[in-house]
Amino acid sequence: MARSKIALIGSGMIGGTLAHLIGLKELGDVVLFDIAEGIPQGKGLDIAQSSPVEGFDANFAGTNEYAAIKDADVCIVTAGVPRKPGMSRDDLLGINLKVMEQVGAGIKKYAPKAFVICITNPLDAMVWALQKFSGLPKTHVVGMAGVLDSSRFRYFLAEEFKVSVEDVTAFVLGGHGDTMVPLTRYSTVAGIPLPDLVKMGWTSKEKLDKIVQRTRDGGAEIVGLLKSGSAYYAPAASAVAMAESYLRDKKRVLPCAAHLSGQYGVKDLYVGVPTVIGDGGVERIIEISLNKAEQKMFDKSVAAVTGLCEACMNIAPNLKK
Ligand SMILES: NC(=O)C1=CN([C@@H]2O[C@H](COP(=O)(O)OP(=O)(O)OC[C@H]3O[C@@H](n4cnc5c(N)ncnc54)[C@H](O)[C@@H]3O)[C@@H](O)[C@H]2O)C=CC1
Numbered sequence: 001m002a003r004s005k006i007a008l009i010g011s012g013m014i015g016g017t018l019a020h021l022i023g024l025k026e027l028g029d030v031v032l033f034d035i036a037e038g039i040p041q042g043k044g045l046d047i048a049q050s051s052p053v054e055g056f057d058a059n060f061a062g063t064n065e066y067a068a069i070k071d072a073d074v075c076i077v078t079a080g081v082p083r084k085p086g087m088s089r090d091d092l093l094g095i096n097l098k099v100m101e102q103v104g105a106g107i108k109k110y111a112p113k114a115f116v117i118c119i120t121n122p123l124d125a126m127v128w129a130l131q132k133f134s135g136l137p138k139t140h141v142v143g144m145a146g147v148l149d150s151s152r153f154r155y156f157l158a159e160e161f162k163v164s165v166e167d168v169t170a171f172v173l174g175g176h177g178d179t180m181v182p183l184t185r186y187s188t189v190a191g192i193p194l195p196d197l198v199k200m201g202w203t204s205k206e207k208l209d210k211i212v213q214r215t216r217d218g219g220a221e222i223v224g225l226l227k228s229g230s231a232y233y234a235p236a237a238s239a240v241a242m243a244e245s246y247l248r249d250k251k252r253v254l255p256c257a258a259h260l261s262g263q264y265g266v267k268d269l270y271v272g273v274p275t276v277i278g279d280g281g282v283e284r285i286i287e288i289s290l291n292k293a294e295q296k297m298f299d300k301s302v303a304a305v306t307g308l309c310e311a312c313m314n315i316a317p318n319l320k321k
């Protein structure tokens with residue numbers, strides 16, 4: 001059977017890390033695309049030269065031409081700019097929206113059957129615009145944020161409880177911004193919900209609140225440390241989990257920015273919700289019940305994403321369709 005073809009649109013810090021992880025996992029052949037000349041070619045060659053040491057077989061092609069992504073099975077989009085300290089993700093909207101228009105046109109022309117995972121920020125508005133610019137089915141255009149935010153939450157919880165990260169589950173819903181909604185009620189250690197662990201004396205409500213806030217600020221914490229860009233190891237790993245679930249039809253339940261058409265009372269918006277990802281793309285959106293406080297936080301997050309999509313429509317009126 002031919003190997004899958006995975007196109008990485010953007011070959012910066014996340015793009016290069018994606019290519020390396022895809023090689024290590026033998027998920028398929030990789031095309032690295034970027035507008036910067038030499039960067040995708042150089043990273044592709046460097047990673048290919050690590051394959052004899054690691055023992056993986058895959059092709060790595062670097063390119064500045066969209067034609068090279070022809071018939072890709074998966075496209076992972078990181079093209080654009082990351083934030084610097086003092087900026088919010090939303091400050092990237094104007095510049096990255098223009099990039100999404102070019103990327104959408106390239107995917108529409110050369111890889112219209114691909115499963116597209118958008119990573120570029122501000123995530124929920126960019127994936128919404130990318131779907132419209134590309135015209136690909138809504139089941140096949142999805143945003144990566146929830147897997148990353150949930151992974152950060154899981155890591156902080158595992159650290160607090162001194163247990164394996166493998167035994168911690170967590171769900172973070174809503175937009176990928178300051179209003180994201182880490183759901184303590186649906187997060188567990190070995191199936192025991194966090195509120196029960198507070199009752200059992202494993203932690204306190206105050207400590208849990210601090211972990212929730214640290215999760216919300218997870219991206220900014222790394223931007224503050226790196227100073228020159230944003231996180232890339234955990235974001236790349238998160239997108240690879242989504243690509244793997246699609247390519248291997250694993251049907252994993254993953255929180256993703258998915259197109260909502262009435263679910264959670266939201267229409268024509270991308271917001272982070274639990275989904276099932278399989279060879280049909282986003283095969284199911286899981287509607288979990290939210291209590292009053294959770295619903296209020298979710299509504300606030302949806303309002304923030306709505307505002308960003310409106311800002312996109314003001315810049316690009318053709319998005320109104
Ligand atoms: N959704 C999420 O959870 C996360 C999103 N991000 C976002 O991902 C994006 C990428 O981050 P990094 O890889 O760290 O940035 P980076 O700056 O290292 O790489 C971005 C690449 O995009 C390229 N690029 C710029 N305009 C382009 C265009 N028109 N067409 C093709 N390529 C173009 C640049 O040349 C650069 O190589 C940023 O917007 C960042 O905010 C970052 C972390 C997590």
Ligand SMILES: O=C([O-])CC(=O)C(=O)O
Nearest residue numbers: 083089121219220230231
């Ligand atoms: O914070 C940023 O700018 C990058 C990002 O989205 C994250 O790491 O969650």
